Amino acid sequence: MPTTPPPHLSPRKRPRQARAAVTLDAIFEATIQVLISDGPRRLTTTRVAERAGVSVGTMYQYFPHKQALFYALNERYLDLVAEKVEATCRALRGAEAEAMVEALVTTYWQAKTERAEVTQALYRSVVELDNESLIEAFARRVDVATAAMFASVANAAFADLNTVVLTLLTSIFGTVRSVFERNLPVEEADSVLRHLIVMCNAYVRTVQVSVLERERI
Amino acid sequence: MPTTPPPHLSPRKRPRQARAAVTLDAIFEATIQVLISDGPRRLTTTRVAERAGVSVGTMYQYFPHKQALFYALNERYLDLVAEKVEATCRALRGAEAEAMVEALVTTYWQAKTERAEVTQALYRSVVELDNESLIEAFARRVDVATAAMFASVANAAFADLNTVVLTLLTSIFGTVRSVFERNLPVEEADSVLRHLIVMCNAYVRTVQVSVLERERI
Amino acid sequence: MPTTPPPHLSPRKRPRQARAAVTLDAIFEATIQVLISDGPRRLTTTRVAERAGVSVGTMYQYFPHKQALFYALNERYLDLVAEKVEATCRALRGAEAEAMVEALVTTYWQAKTERAEVTQALYRSVVELDNESLIEAFARRVDVATAAMFASVANAAFADLNTVVLTLLTSIFGTVRSVFERNLPVEEADSVLRHLIVMCNAYVRTVQVSVLERERI
Amino acid sequence: MPTTPPPHLSPRKRPRQARAAVTLDAIFEATIQVLISDGPRRLTTTRVAERAGVSVGTMYQYFPHKQALFYALNERYLDLVAEKVEATCRALRGAEAEAMVEALVTTYWQAKTERAEVTQALYRSVVELDNESLIEAFARRVDVATAAMFASVANAAFADLNTVVLTLLTSIFGTVRSVFERNLPVEEADSVLRHLIVMCNAYVRTVQVSVLERERI
DNA sequence: TATGAATGAGCGTTCATTCAT
DNA sequence: CATGAATGAACGCTCATTCAT
Numbered sequence: 053m054p055t056t057p058p059p060h061l062s063p064r065k066r067p068r069q070a071r072a073a074v075t076l077d078a079i080f081e082a083t084i085q086v087l088i089s090d091g092p093r094r095l096t097t098t099r100v101a102e103r104a105g106v107s108v109g110t111m112y113q114y115f116p117h118k119q120a121l122f123y124a125l126n127e128r129y130l131d132l133v134a135e136k137v138e139a140t141c142r143a144l145r146g147a148e149a150e151a152m153v154e155a156l157v158t159t160y161w162q163a164k165t166e167r168a169e170v171t172q173a174l175y176r177s178v179v180e181l182d183n184e185s186l187i188e189a190f191a192r193r194v195d196v197a198t199a200a201m202f203a204s205v206a207n208a209a210f211a212d213l214n215t216v217v218l219t220l221l222t223s224i225f226g227t228v229r230s231v232f233e234r235n236l237p238v239e240e241a242d243s244v245l246r247h248l249i250v251m252c253n254a255y256v257r258t259v260q261v262s263v264l265e266r267e268r269i
Numbered sequence: 270m271p272t273t274p275p276p277h278l279s280p281r282k283r284p285r286q287a288r289a290a291v292t293l294d295a296i297f298e299a300t301i302q303v304l305i306s307d308g309p310r311r312l313t314t315t316r317v318a319e320r321a322g323v324s325v326g327t328m329y330q331y332f333p334h335k336q337a338l339f340y341a342l343n344e345r346y347l348d349l350v351a352e353k354v355e356a357t358c359r360a361l362r363g364a365e366a367e368a369m370v371e372a373l374v375t376t377y378w379q380a381k382t383e384r385a386e387v388t389q390a391l392y393r394s395v396v397e398l399d400n401e402s403l404i405e406a407f408a409r410r411v412d413v414a415t416a417a418m419f420a421s422v423a424n425a426a427f428a429d430l431n432t433v434v435l436t437l438l439t440s441i442f443g444t445v446r447s448v449f450e451r452n453l454p455v456e457e458a459d460s461v462l463r464h465l466i467v468m469c470n471a472y473v474r475t476v477q478v479s480v481l482e483r484e485r486i
Numbered sequence: 487m488p489t490t491p492p493p494h495l496s497p498r499k500r501p502r503q504a505r506a507a508v509t510l511d512a513i514f515e516a517t518i519q520v521l522i523s524d525g526p527r528r529l530t531t532t533r534v535a536e537r538a539g540v541s542v543g544t545m546y547q548y549f550p551h552k553q554a555l556f557y558a559l560n561e562r563y564l565d566l567v568a569e570k571v572e573a574t575c576r577a578l579r580g581a582e583a584e585a586m587v588e589a590l591v592t593t594y595w596q597a598k599t600e601r602a603e604v605t606q607a608l609y610r611s612v613v614e615l616d617n618e619s620l621i622e623a624f625a626r627r628v629d630v631a632t633a634a635m636f637a638s639v640a641n642a643a644f645a646d647l648n649t650v651v652l653t654l655l656t657s658i659f660g661t662v663r664s665v666f667e668r669n670l671p672v673e674e675a676d677s678v679l680r681h682l683i684v685m686c687n688a689y690v691r692t693v694q695v696s697v698l699e700r701e702r703i
Numbered sequence: 704m705p706t707t708p709p710p711h712l713s714p715r716k717r718p719r720q721a722r723a724a725v726t727l728d729a730i731f732e733a734t735i736q737v738l739i740s741d742g743p744r745r746l747t748t749t750r751v752a753e754r755a756g757v758s759v760g761t762m763y764q765y766f767p768h769k770q771a772l773f774y775a776l777n778e779r780y781l782d783l784v785a786e787k788v789e790a791t792c793r794a795l796r797g798a799e800a801e802a803m804v805e806a807l808v809t810t811y812w813q814a815k816t817e818r819a820e821v822t823q824a825l826y827r828s829v830v831e832l833d834n835e836s837l838i839e840a841f842a843r844r845v846d847v848a849t850a851a852m853f854a855s856v857a858n859a860a861f862a863d864l865n866t867v868v869l870t871l872l873t874s875i876f877g878t879v880r881s882v883f884e885r886n887l888p889v890e891e892a893d894s895v896l897r898h899l900i901v902m903c904n905a906y907v908r909t910v911q912v913s914v915l916e917r918e919r920i
Numbered sequence: 921t922a923t924g925a926a927t928g929a930g931c932g933t934t935c936a937t938t939c940a941t
Numbered sequence: 942c943a944t945g946a947a948t949g950a951a952c953g954c955t956c957a958t959t960c961a962t
Contacts (some may be wrong), residue, residue, distance in 0.1 A: 072925080097953060105925045108954080118953065178393050191451055218325070218457065219464035221442075226443025227436075234402065234408055240435065247436035248474070254471035259464075313935060315945095324944045325937085335936065497732065506946080529844065531932060541948045542933080552932065610778065612827050618886070625885055653878075653898035660877025661870075669844055681870035681910070688905035693898075747956060749924095759958085760925045769957065923962080931955075938948075 071259045076114055078104040083125050087173040095122075095177075111122060126183055128172060130190040134164045137194050141201040149205045149260055153252045156198065157224055161245055164228050174231050194221060216259055220252055273360050290301055293331060295321040299343050302378060304390040312339075312394075336399060343400055346438055347407040354411050358418040364423045366477055370469045373415065374441055389449050406428045411438060425477045433476050510548055512538040517559050521607040529556075529611075553616065560617055563608060564624040567597045571628050573637040583639045583694055587686045590632065591658055597678055598662050606666050628655060642694045650693055654686055723766055727765060729755040733735065734776050738824040746773075770833060775914075777834055780825060781841040782815045788845050791850040800856045800911055804903045808875055812896055815879050823883050845872060859911045867910055 082104035086095050097118055101108045115121040141157040144152045164171045199217045200209065210216045227248050231241050298322035314335055318325045332338040350385050357376040379386045397478045416434045420426065426434045444465050448458050487527050516538035520529050531552055535542045549555040555609045574593040578586045598605045633651045634642065665675050733755035737746050746771055752759045766772040791810040795803045815822045850868045861867045880897050882892050914920065 075925090096951080100949090109927055109956080110925075112954065113925065176395055178395055185452060188452075203451075204443060212460075215457075215460045215464055218293035218453075219339075219461050219468060222447040222451070222461055223440050223444040223465065223468065226445070227440040228443070229446060230439040230443035233401075233404060233437070235405075236435075237338045243429075244436050244439055247432055248440065250475060251436060251440065251468060251472035254475040255464075255468035258471040314937080315935070317943095326939085327942085328942050329937075482954075488815065499838035508948085532930090543935080543949065544932070544947050547946065585854050611831055620711060620886075622886075623886060647940080648892075649891075649894045649898055652887075653895050654837065656879040656881040656885070656895055658872050660879070660881035661874040662877070663880060664873040664877035667835075668873070669839075670869075674866075677863075677866045678836060678870050678873055681866055681906075682874065684909060685870060685874065685902060689898075689902035689907040692901060692905040748959080749956070752924095760923050761921090764921080856954075888961090923960105925959105927959075928956100930954095932954075935950100936948100937946095938944095938946105939944105941944080 060177070069096045072114075075104075075106060075110065078106060078116060079111060079121070080125055080128065082106075083121060084170055085175065087177060088169045091238050092173075092177040105108050122177070123182060123186065126174065129170070130186060133160070134190055134193045134197075136160075138197040141197040144201055144208055145204045147204075149202070149208060149209055149256050151257055152201055152205065154249050156201075156220070157245070157249050159225055159251060161228060168232075175229060175232055191221070203209070205260070212259075216256070219255070224248065224252065277332070290320075291332075292323060292327065296323065296328060296338070297342055297345065298329060299340060301387055301390065304394060305386045309390075309394040309448055314338075329426065339394070340399060340403065341379055343403050345392065347403060349412075350377070351410045353377075353380045355414045358414040360419045363423055364421075366419070366473045367423060367470050369418055369422065369465050370437070371474055373418075373437070374462070374466050374469060377441055378445060380447070385449075386406055392446060408438070422477070427477055429476075433473070436472070441469070488692070495660075496550065506548075507572075509540060509544065513540065513545060513548060513555065514559055514562065516540075517555060518604055519544050521611060522603045526607075527609040556611070557620065560608065560620050563604070564620060567594070568624055568627045568631075569608060570597045572631040575631040578635055579638045580640055583636070583642060583690045584687050586635055586639065587654070587690055590635075590654070591679070591686060594658055595662060602666075609663060609666055625655070632656050639694070644694055645692075649688070653689070658682065658686065719806040723765075723819070726755075726757060726761065730757065730762060730765060730772070731776055731779065734772060735824065738828060738837055739820045740904070741827040743824075748772075773828070774833060774837065777825065777837050780821070781837060781899055784811070785841055785844045785848075787811075787814045790846070792848040795852055796855045797857055797898065800853070800859060800907050801854065801904050804907055805900050807852075808900050810905060811875055812879060815883070819883075826880060826883055856911070861911055863910075867907070868902070870906070875903070 079100065082100045082102075085094070086099050086103055088101065095118075097108055097111060100121070111121070113122065115207075137156070140155050144155050156190055164246050194253070195217060198221060199213060202213060202217060227244065231244055236244065296317065299317045299319075300312070303316050303320055307316065313327060314325055318328045321328070333343065353376055354373070357372050362371050363473075386455070412434060415438060416430060419434060420432060438447070444461065448461055453461065513534065516534050517529070518535075520533050520537055524533065529552075531545060534555070538545070545546065545555070549558065570593055570644050571590070574589050578589050581589075629651060632655060633647060636647060636651060649668055663680055670678065730751065733751045733753075735745070737750050737754055741750065748759055748762060751772070752762045755762070762772070766775065787810055788807070791806050795806050798806075845867060849872060850864060853868060854865060878895065882895055887895065
């Protein structure tokens with residue numbers, strides 16, 4: 053279930069030749085590099101093209117405008133993260149709630165930490181509203197996957213599954229973002245990660261109803 | 270303990286006269302309005318000046334450059350929020366942990382929701398690294414206040430107070446940010462708020478050690 | 487009765503200060519010079535600004551975009567011509583048809599020849615549709631003035647005044663344009679001018695009905 | 704007597720093979736279509752090639768550069784018109800002056816009206832100086848043909864044949880152009896056409912000298 | 921020979937900043 | 942002090958042209 057971008061933000065062409073694919077990758081990587089080293093304000097088409105070893109014109113053969121490039125980059129990034137989360141959710145079906153929580157937090161955390169500078173660079177580049185549609189799509193995807201997972205919890209259930217999922221995801225995503233924003237040293241970050249798991253588990257325990265209890269009612 | 274900005278970002282003058290204060294306020298308000306209605310990309314000095322009913326030249330008498338204006342705006346905003354949190358922390362000294370948690374979440378939430386568009390506009394305007402120092406200062410301030418509050422909890426204590434505070438704040442701040450970012454409808458937002466309190470309380474209960482227990486050891 | 491431009495083509499400000507008026511004139515004159523010496527294809531904002539001894543930015547304070555500058559230039563030019571024709575038409579009220587024709591042709595011819603290179607440069611710069619509204623407005627203005635004049639002819643009348651006027655103007659304007667386009671040497675051009683008068687007069691004589699005749703009917 | 708273009712504007716090859724001729728036609732037609740639908744400003748090589756169903760590269764096999772294409776298109780167009788006028792002039796040899804005038808005007812008018820949008824599109828695309836040589840060549844051709852025709856008028860002659868022909872052609876061409884430029888509704892355009900004939904005939908009658916008269920002198 | 925990806929000079933335009941008034 | 946016209950570097954983007962395939 054990949055995101056379908058608004059038409060005005062879609063890339064101009066799908067790479068048919070191998071060369072084109074290479075070029076496209078170079079452009080994406082260059083964008084990231086510029087974002088990291090120069091910041092979003094200095095993310096200019098010329099600079100990206102230069103870094104990619106391509107001419108501006110070439111860039112414009114792949115993307116109708118700068119926005120579209122940026123959009124595509126975010127799309128790529130979020131798709132990757134979403135896939136990982138979905139995989140985890142699939143893998144944990146039928147497990148116990150605690151395991152789910154731990155896996156969820158850890159997966160998301162790792163996905164974000166893998167290339168920490170990229171994550172940070174993208175966090176800093178909000179700026180344009182159009183990305184909102186992207187974030188929404190990402191959120192929906194992950195919502196669905198997570199809800200499905202928690203619906204399959206062994207020996208328990210939730211009175212208001214949707215809210216629980218929403219709360220979990222909102223706080224996990226938010227906490228991670230905050231940690232990046234505050235630029236915490238690794239040890240502190242790790243502590244927060246561990247405590248975040250504790251927190252989410254405490255929460256889930258609180259809101260979950262054991263099947264026994266439920267049947268008794 | 271107000272934030273002290275890096276010298277290159279400080280306003281040119283402290284408003285001595287009433288007139289100056291009025292102008293300054295007009296400029297700040299205009300900045301916010303432009304930010305909300307036109308977005309961060311269209312936040313130009315000319316536009317702000319126009320909206321504020323001042324000439325660009327005048328604006329440059331108060332701020333050495335655009336960044337400084339933006340910095341000052343964020344400073345003002347964060348100072349306000351910090352003050353509210355500090356006030357709450359002071360008020361809740363010696364209370365029970367649960368009350369503290371609820372008060373903390375609610376205060377922060379309200380502070381952010383009071384002028385929701387402003388909050389959102391500022392969230393969307395990250396962009397410049399320089400704000401990081403501001404966020405850090407804010408975080409430190411709130412950290413200290415919160416730690417002090419939780420250190421005074423009645424009949425209980427925390428094994429690792431600092432991590433607990435860090436985790437709480439990171440997740441509260443992050444969750445709120447995520448809620449804004451996802452543009453959740455009010456009811457869902459409210460649900461998340463309530464569940465966030467539940468979550469934090471569950472967490473605090475988990476990590477707190479009763480004084481009795483502690484003394485026994 | 488000055489032309490009112492479509493709003494998107496109107497200049498940004500009316501010159502309030504003397505300095506501004508000078509700047510505006512310099513820009514107009516520079517535009518003409520560039521048009522003459524470099525041709526419409528090389529009429530770039532940079533080149534105009536340079537020639538005018540102004541920065542590009544300044545140009546954009548007077549005109550929202552290149553088109554608007556070009557539009558305003560044509561407007562100025564056509565207004566001038568229209569005024570001259572109108573003056574002639576006013577002066578010739580009640581005269582004999584022959585005198586009117588000669589005056590009309592001569593006035594238009596002179597208006598166009600006065601700054602021949604400018605005329606030619608503008609003829610060569612059609613290109614953009616938007617000018618059509620300008621040409622139409624100009625045509626209407628001159629139509630009205632000319633019709634009023636010919637309606638006042640002494641001792642004669644026209645069966646179909648509007649068509650006569652339209653034919654006269656169309657052929658006069660067209661002929662002049664053709665002469666410029668073919669870049670005829672002066673003597674030939676002058677011959678054509680004289681013969682154009684002969685032609686128009688022969689035409690007018692043919693289509694006019696003497697008052698005597700008319701009353702007899 | 705076909706036009707011989709300046710060498711730098713000539714197409715790269717004369718179409719030897721049928722396939723080439725087809726391609727060439729497609730390119731020309733595409734150029735016209737783009738001109739009509741997108742205007743001269745949007746007449747890009749890529750767009751033309753696309754519309755013609757050819758690659759840019761192929762286009763450059765036929766024309767060394769865009770100008771050459773445009774030049775060739777105009778050449779084609781003017782050649783067609785010139786041929787029609789020449790045919791008429793040939794057909795009317797020895798006829799009466801009035802018949803000649805009417806035939807001349809009608810032929811030219813029809814040639815231009817046949818594909819009115821094409822005519823208009825080309826009128827709007829003057830722009831480049833190089834076309835002047837084309838127009839000149841066209842004018843010379845038509846001048847010669849027309850002069851030959853009027854030299855053969857039955858029972859009359861002209862004191863200054865060249866000027867008469869020049870005046871006639873200049874005004875006919877010019878009037879037609881003006882009519883297109885003003886975008887007159889059909890009925891008005893037709894009226895002007897009829898009156899143009901009247902006008903030219905009145906003129907010719909005025910400047911022609913009957914053979915009898917002449918011999919008397 | 922045909923292709924179309926790649927090129928890059930050059931365009932129109934914006935906007936933070938300055939400084940004569 | 943306040944003004945706002947002037948500045949010009951730097952941006953996003955276009956498109957005629959080339960050349961490896």
